[in-house]
Amino acid sequence: MAKxxxxxxxxxxxxxxxxxxxxNxxxxxxxxxxxxxxxxxxDVHFVVYDAKTNxxxxxxxxxxxxxxxxxxGQNVLPVNFLRQLISFYGDSLQGILPSYLEMSMEAFAKNREQMKEQFGGAIETPMKQFEDVTRRNMEMFQKAMTLWNPFVHGGNTPDQAPPAEETTQEGDNIGQLKGQLDEMQRQLDRLMKGRN
Structure with missing residues (x-):
């Protein structure tokens, strides 16, 4: 079909x-x-309407x-992802999740074709790295939401600051994640330059 x-x-x-x-x-x-x-x-945009109710x-x-x-059998959605997705229904963060997932998918889609060209058949190793980064991003997102929202399990109320030790540890974890993301980006940049 034509675009x-x-x-x-x-x-x-x-x-x-x-x-x-x-x-149609x-x-x-x-x-x-x-x-x-x-x-x-x-990439043909369509909308589907119920013919009777519109x-x-x-x-x-x-x-x-x-x-x-x-x-x-064309499995794209891991079981754990589906479980986590279901757990967000009725959750206080349900309203935030769609935009987060949409941004993540848009970022992945933008890089999909370039990744196919750059890595060819050797896509398994980079995909494992992307899976690790995605898992860490979700963990970081959940921690951030817990800190910002006192109604989420484990969150602190506004008058209740997290212990200094916990704050330092989370800051270190975020710093480590940023460092790992930066290193991964440098590796991807080197791979792309090497292929050109």
Whole structure:
């Protein structure tokens, strides 16, 4: 499928009917979830509306695409990630998580093609490093949220400052994480320069 210019064409409208069929109004044809998955991969922006109520159901249709892909063995979402994601529903940080995940995915997507070109078949080692950094980022994010929000388990109330020893240790941990991120960025820069 050809890519569409989002700014000039706008999103493609997909209608979902009671019989669960999906109708692409731009091509005047019925489509499947696989077609919609291809549209996502081709960067074609679309919205899905319930044909009867005109309710925007894009989120649930995208989730269904992910569910079916995971069911076919195309596993992208680790079990622990899914557990953590589920644990955020109803949590006080639920409102912050979507923007955090969106920023993380955008950063990863920007680097995806460059990583494929640079590392070719030897992607496992850098991916392990990215997994480690991502895990540390989530831990740091959770610690930061705990410090900022007194209602989160283990957080301090505004009149209750963390012990000096704990603050120093967390500062050291953050400093170490920043150092590791900087070192990883330097390694990536050297790898990219070496390939050019």
């Amino acid at each position: 569409r210019d989002r700014d000039t064409d706008g999103p493609v409208t997909i209608k979902k009917y009671a019989n669960r069929r999906l109708y 109004t731009a091509t005047s044809s019925y489509v499947t979830l696989d077609h919609l998955a291809e549209m996502v991969q081709d 309710e925007d159901i894009t989120r649930s249709v995208l989730a269904q695409i992910i569910f079916e892909a995971e069911g076919k």
